[in-house]
Amino acid sequence: MKITGYRTVRTHRDWRRPVGDVNGFIASGITEVAVVILETDAGIEGIGIGSDHDVAQLFPAIEGRDPRAVVSLYDALLSHSFKAGHGGATFGGIGILDSALWDLKAKAAGEPLWRLLGAADRFVPGYASGLDIALGDDELVAFYATMADRGFAAGKLKGGRDAGADIRRLLLIRDALSANTPRPALMLDANESWHLKQAVRYVSEVEVAVDLTWIEEPLRRWDAEGHRRLSSQVRTSVATGENLTGLEQFRPLLDQGAVDIVQTGAVWGITHFLRVAAAAHFRDLPTSPVGLTSNPAVAHAAAAAPNHLSAEVQDLGAPFGVTVDQEYADGGIVLGDQAGAGIQIDETLIRDANPQGNWREEAGPHVRPARAGLAMTAQDGLPASARAFPYTSHDD
Template structure:
């Protein structure tokens, strides 16, 4: 069997609510969903979701190869961009092709990916994450109550600019998830918006009112020294890593003891997740993938590693024209038996129903505020310009 070609598709996800974080939000909540379909000489195709970036430059590394050699082909893609480097958006293209390769490998074996990877249980424990910075208190309560009805007992709030509001809203999340007979776990995601001492003061103030399970991305992603100091200064665990593009970027965090919850962005693919998970396991650290909506294949990998803690569940639906063989029940994801990663696409429907997204405009969460970490007052007064 040989890989012969690929097709790039683009659909969209309608979140049904404004979505974002401390850096900004989009309203209406529409985001683009790039899809790559790998073609073979036997007509079997592999599907990956995530990014189209540098696909044309990466594809020669796997063209004509047997798709079952997934991990070797992953390293060939890394080698293909050796001089320019694989960091950043290029790593998204590698991850998407990698997910398509794993989908192909499992389809050829006639098994769901979770089974191929050696998992015994198909249940992926999860936590609710509403991308909720723009939701008012009533909308926040409604969304997390819906997740609580699906059995979720933990939730993550987006925040970091208004201490009093975050304390209040963490309480709303906890109350909304409290109907399952346990005390909910609550987390806060600051999306790299603080410097070290801001983080210490902010989290310490929250902890005077509420137990915080973890603080996520409090500092810049590469600040190993700062994360290590923060972890010793607060009770909450420090969670970070989702934006690191390559196993080697985790090494400084591991060496400094700077991360308590090791996170991996699902968009970076299955092989990356597996390698980081085992590196974390060697250090007795738990792994938590971020954004299963971006790449459902990583859910299959999550149940196959020994140190999976919980996966981020941001939505109960699927992108337009995409169906995924999974269910959201009992506070997590129940994976199906469909061979591969369980993704089916309706290309005809996608072709005639295109929606533009506003994810990368200046007000959206993909664009960092230029004053992040440089504010004496965390939250600017209403009506002022964020300078």
């Protein structure tokens, strides 16, 4: 079997709510979704979902090769971008091709990917995450109540600007999820918006009222020393790593004991997750993939990781024109029996109707604000257009 070509499809996800974090949000709730389909001379096709950045430049590294040699091809993709570097957006192109390769390999074997990867169980524990910075309190409760109906007993709040508001909203999430457990797991995600002492003060204040399971991305992703110091000064676990684009970027965090929950971005692909999970497992650390909505195939890898803790579930739907063989139940993802990653694409449907959306629009969460990490009060340093998210009007 040989790889003969590829094609790309652009579809969208309608989140049916504003989505974002402390850095910004997408008011329309419409975001783009890239799909890459690898073609072979055997007629089997592999589907990857994520980011198609630099795929045209990366594809020659795997063209004409046997797609079943996934690990070798992953290293070939890294080597192909050696001089320019594989970090940043290019790593997304590597990730989507890697995911399509794993889908191909499992389809060729006639097995669901979770079984091919060695998982004994198709169930993947998860937690609810509403990308909820722009939701009012009533909308927040409604989202987590819906997730509670699917058995979820853990939830993550997007916050980091106003400790009082975050405490109130974390307690609302706790109440919504209490249908499934008397003590839901609660996490807070600051999306790299603090400096060290700000993080210590903020987390310490929240911990007085809320038993946090972890604080996520409290500092800039590369600040190993800062994360180590923070972890030693607060009670909650420190979680980070989703925006690190390459196994080597985890070395300072792991060597300095700076991370308690090792995260990876699902958008970066399956092999990246497996390698980071193995590195974490060597240090007796749990791992947790972030954003399975951006690449549902990583759930199959999570099922096979012995140190997998919980995976982020942000939405119960699928992108337009995409079906995924999985269900959300019992507080996690129940993977199906279709060969491969269980992803199917209706290309005709997508071509006929494709609303546009962009995570990187100026108001969105992927554009870092100019004064991020420099605020002294909840509203300090923000442009006038961003000084109040909707939830600030729901004070007790």
